[in-house]
Amino acid sequence: MAFGLGTLTSALSLSIPRPSLRSRQRRKSYASASDATVAPPLAEVLHAELAEAHKQIDALTERLAAREKELQDARGHAEDLAARESEAALDLAALRTAHDALHGDHALAVQKYRGMKAELATAEEAVRREREARLAEWTGHHATRTAYARLRGQAAENARELAHLRAAHADVKALLDIREAELHEAQAVQNEADAVSCADVQRQVESLNSEVLQLAVLVTDSMAFESRSSAAPRAADASLQPSSWIGPTLTSFLASSDHAQNPVWVRTALQASILRFASDVIESWGVHLDPPENRVLTSIHAKLFQDEPYAISARWRVLTRRSVAAAGPSDPLRRVSEELLKCFKDVLSAAGVRHDAPSTDWTSVRGRVESIAAAIVALQKTIGEDATSNDFCVVCPVEGAHFVSDTMEDLDGRDRNRRGSASQRPQVLCTTALGLYRREKAKEGEGDAGTRRTVVVKAGVVLQNVVEDTPGNVDIAE
Numbered sequence: 001m002a003f004g005l006g007t008l009t010s011a012l013s014l015s016i017p018r019p020s021l022r023s024r025q026r027r028k029s030y031a032s033a034s035d036a037t038v039a040p041p042l043a044e045v046l047h048a049e050l051a052e053a054h055k056q057i058d059a060l061t062e063r064l065a066a067r068e069k070e071l072q073d074a075r076g077h078a079e080d081l082a083a084r085e086s087e088a089a090l091d092l093a094a095l096r097t098a099h100d101a102l103h104g105d106h107a108l109a110v111q112k113y114r115g116m117k118a119e120l121a122t123a124e125e126a127v128r129r130e131r132e133a134r135l136a137e138w139t140g141h142h143a144t145r146t147a148y149a150r151l152r153g154q155a156a157e158n159a160r161e162l163a164h165l166r167a168a169h170a171d172v173k174a175l176l177d178i179r180e181a182e183l184h185e186a187q188a189v190q191n192e193a194d195a196v197s198c199a200d201v202q203r204q205v206e207s208l209n210s211e212v213l214q215l216a217v218l219v220t221d222s223m224a225f226e227s228r229s230s231a232a233p234r235a236a237d238a239s240l241q242p243s244s245w246i247g248p249t250l251t252s253f254l255a256s257s258d259h260a261q262n263p264v265w266v267r268t269a270l271q272a273s274i275l276r277f278a279s280d281v282i283e284s285w286g287v288h289l290d291p292p293e294n295r296v297l298t299s300i301h302a303k304l305f306q307d308e309p310y311a312i313s314a315r316w317r318v319l320t321r322r323s324v325a326a327a328g329p330s331d332p333l334r335r336v337s338e339e340l341l342k343c344f345k346d347v348l349s350a351a352g353v354r355h356d357a358p359s360t361d362w363t364s365v366r367g368r369v370e371s372i373a374a375a376i377v378a379l380q381k382t383i384g385e386d387a388t389s390n391d392f393c394v395v396c397p398v399e400g401a402h403f404v405s406d407t408m409e410d411l412d413g414r415d416r417n418r419r420g421s422a423s424q425r426p427q428v429l430c431t432t433a434l435g436l437y438r439r440e441k442a443k444e445g446e447g448d449a450g451t452r453r454t455v456v457v458k459a460g461v462v463l464q465n466v467v468e469d470t471p472g473n474v475d476i477a478e
C-alpha cells in the first residue's frame with residue numbers, strides 16, 4: 001500500500017481533541033488567582049485535568065492501536081491490492097494481448113465476413129439469375145405446353161375439317177362423275193339433234209296445216225249436206241261430242257247453219273277439230289296415257305326446265321318420251337288414226353252430212369286421214385324425241401282465248417294488228433292452223449318465269465266477231 005507515516009501522523013493529530021474553551025478559561029482564571037493567592041484546590045483541578053488527559057491519552061492510545069491495526073489491515077489490503085494490481089496488470093496485459101488477438105481475429109472475421117458477404121451476394125445473384133432462367137424456362141415450357149395443347153386442338157379441328165372436306169370432295173367427285181356422265185350423254189344427244197333443225201320442224205307444222213286444209217276442202221267439196229231451209233234444225237246426237245274439239249259456240253253454229261249453200265263453216269270446223277286433236281297428241285307424252293298422267297309428266301318437265309341445265313331437261317324429255325312410247329301400244333299410228341277418224345265423223349255428223357252420198361269417196365278420205373295421223377305422230381316424235389337442241393311447243397288457241405297478234409294470225413285479216421288490254425281484244429272462235437314456238441331459258445330480266453319464247457309459226461285463228469257478223473246466222477249470245 002502507498003500510505004506514508006506522515007499521513008498517519010496527520011490522521012492522529014486530527015483525532016486528538018484539543019482542550020475546550022471553558023478549560024482554558026478556567027485554567028486562565030486559576031492562573032490569575034494563583035498569582036494572588038495559591039488556592040488549595042489547584043492540585044485537584046490539575047489532577048482532574050491530568051486524569052482527564054490520561055483518559056484522553058488512553059483513548060488516543062486505543063485509537064492509535066485501532067489506527068495501527070487499521071493501518072496494518074490497510075497495508076495488508078494494500079499488499080492484496082498490489083498483488084491484485086499485479087494480477088490485474090497481468091490480466092490486463094493478457095487481456096490486451098487477447099484484445100489485440102481478438103482485434104486481429106475481428107479484422108480477419110470482418111474481412112472474412114465481407115468476403116463471405118460478397119460471395120453471398122454473388123451466390124444470391126447467381127441464384128437469382130438461375131431462378132430467372134428457370135422461371136423463363138418454365139414459362140417457355142408452359143407456353144410450349146399451351147401452344148402444344150392449342151396445336152393439338154387445332155390439329156384435331158383440322159383433322160375433322162379434313163374429314164369433312166374429304167367427304168365433301170367425295171360427294172363433289174361423285175356429283176362430278178354424274179355430271180360428266182350427264183354431259184357426255186347430253187353431248188351425245190346434242191350431236192344427235194343436229195339432224196333436226198328448227199326449219200325442219202317448221203316445215204312439218206306447215207305441211208300438217210296444209211294437209212288438214214286439203215282434207216277439209218276435199219270433204220266439203222265432195223260431200224252432200226242436208227238442206228236446213230226446208231227442214232227444221234235437227235237435234236244433236238248425244239253420242240256425238242264435237243264440242244270437245246271445236247268448242248260449244250262453233251258446235252251450236254255448225255248444227256244450226258245451212259251448209260248445203262255454203263259449207264265454209266264445215267271446213268272451218270274440220271280444221272279446228274283435227275288441229276285440236278293433233279295438238280293434244282303432239283303435246284302428250286304417250287297416246288295411251290290419260291290426261292292426269294300427261295299433266296304429271298308435263299309438270300315434272302317444266303320444273304326440270306326451270307331448275308336444271310337445258311341438256312338435262314332435254315335428255316329427260318327424250319328418255320321419258322321413248323320409255324313411254326316403248327311401254328305403249330306397238331302400233332300408235334293405228335290408234336291415232338281411229339281416234340282422228342272418229343273425231344272427223346263426229347263433226348260431219350253434226351254438220352248434217354249424208355254418209356251414203358254417192359259423191360263421197362270414203363276411201364280417199366280415209367287415206368288422207370291416215371296420212372294426217374302419220375304426220376301427227378311424226379311431228380310428236382320430232383318435237384318430243386328428236387329435237388334435243390331446241391324445245392318446241394305447238395300453239396292451238398281454244399275458244400274464248402284473247403287474240404294476241406304476236407303469236408296468232410287472224411285469217412280474216414280485220415284484226416291482224418289489233419292490240420290493247422285483254423278486255424278490248426277480240427276472242428278466238430277456233431284454230432285453223434297450228435302455230436309453233438321455240439322456248440329457252442331467258443336471261444335476267446327477259447321473258448316470263450325465266451322463259452323466252454321465239455315464235456316460229458303463228459297460229460291461224462278465226463275470231464268470234466266473224467261469226468257474229470255473218471248474215472243469217474243465229475244469235476251466238478243466246
